[in-house]
Amino acid sequence: MAATVLGLTGTPQATAAPARATQAEVPAGVTAGVAVFDRTTGTFTERLNENQQFRSASVVKLLIALDYLRTRDPRTLPAADRTRLDSMLRSSDDKAAGYYWDLGGRTAIIDRTVTQLGLTDTANPPAGLEAYWGYVALSAADTVRIYRHILDTASAPVRDYVMGNLRQSTRCGTDGFDQQFGVAGSFERPWAVKQGWSGFGSSGNCAPKPPTTASATPAQRSTPRAAAGVDLTQEALHTTGTAGPQDRSIVAVFTLHPDGTPYGTAYTAVNRLTRSLDVPGAVRPAGSWFGTWGPGANVRLRPTTVDTTPLTTLPAGVEVLVSCQKRGQEVSIPPYTNDWWAYLPQYGGYMTNIYISSPGNQLPGVPVCSP
Known part of the structure; x- marks a missing residue:
């Protein structure tokens, strides 16, 4: 059965259907x-x-x-x-x-x-x-x-x-x-x-x-x-x-x-x-996806809250792509304390691991950022 592909003016044109x-x-x-x-x-x-x-x-x-x-x-x-x-x-x-x-x-x-x-x-x-x-x-x-x-x-x-x-x-x-x-x-x-x-x-x-x-x-x-x-x-x-x-x-x-x-x-x-889509020409970024918790998680230029204005604030509960992690300022949200920060390449900054849904302070399978 032929698929319908659109001509330049929007007119339907017949072409071979995708194989899958x-x-x-x-x-x-x-x-x-x-x-x-x-x-x-x-x-x-x-x-x-x-x-x-x-x-x-x-x-x-x-x-x-x-x-x-x-x-x-x-x-x-x-x-x-x-x-x-x-x-x-x-x-x-x-x-x-x-x-x-x-x-x-x-x-x-x-x-x-x-x-x-x-x-x-x-x-x-x-x-x-x-x-x-x-x-x-x-x-x-x-x-x-x-x-x-x-x-x-x-x-x-x-x-x-x-x-x-x-x-x-x-x-x-x-x-x-x-x-x-x-x-x-x-x-x-x-x-x-x-x-x-x-x-x-x-x-x-x-x-x-x-x-x-x-x-x-x-x-x-x-x-x-x-x-x-x-x-x-x-x-x-x-x-x-x-x-x-x-x-x-x-x-x-x-x-x-x-x-x-x-x-x-x-x-x-x-x-x-x-x-999940087949998008020819598109390149998926490297890294691991993790869930987050809590409202108002900030992304910062450096792994510290001192003298760093947030680059952005994440929507509550979103998944984030992490490419590497490093130690930085210790953050405490009782009963949790964590000094590890994740680098989010799509945001160009760091967020404290305390807001990432993962056991332990350091994220499994994620490399340490180069200095």
Whole structure:
């Protein structure tokens, strides 16, 4: 049976189906839609519920940006517009998204981009919720179409501007949520990402927070009521983007988690799912994965709390990749005391082993860091 691969304009084209079934490992209780497209071979390496619709959360900001740039050259944008768009694409700024959503006529943006890009699963928010851009319905398959349009069909200035911003995705969103998960948390650079999250509350604890044009709007974060067809209730966490040299693979992973799931739990689930995928060209970082416990675990430049401002604060309970460990300042959280610190390469700093779920002060199987 032939698989369906998308042409440059979004038109379905027949090609040979992948020789193997998907290897996606979906954690228990998680609903997932997955698509991984290898631009070198022109085939999908992963497809799982790829046409299922999910509320897009911030992934729709790709369409909002493309629609605004449809009649504009990003090289000549006014400074204020460039600042807004940069913040929306890099740091998932909701205020900027709300500004362009209103400016473009809200649902008219989706009507135009669906036609232009040949999208088949994308739909406007339910009636009465048109102000909520995060309730636009997207699928993994349509997200592949969006990235293929950006990379292969859009003008070079638009392609370079959008992808350039996605390559500079900040660790913290403007609302304080850590967005270094999924593609960004599973593979070495080069990668480019646009993430999405919804239903986890009004703010995160990621630090330091980048500058923002204003506080978050309700369009992405709140869930006033469910609507038929697309789930607006369960916690949503999505990772999309490209991985590997020359943006070889396009990755789209959309997930829903049982109502009440903590952000750190969903974050870890998406990382595990993304790491299980066949993503040609992507390189997985070296190290060992460990669970963590407790809220507010800080990552610091050196293995000490003295005169070191935290680089970031981890979502509670996330898994972290550890490449090596070394002795540093002794930390005490009764009844525990520990002077070993783990180096987290994806965060570029150390966290005390006291917050890592492992027996003993020193992590098993992890080498000592070179001086």
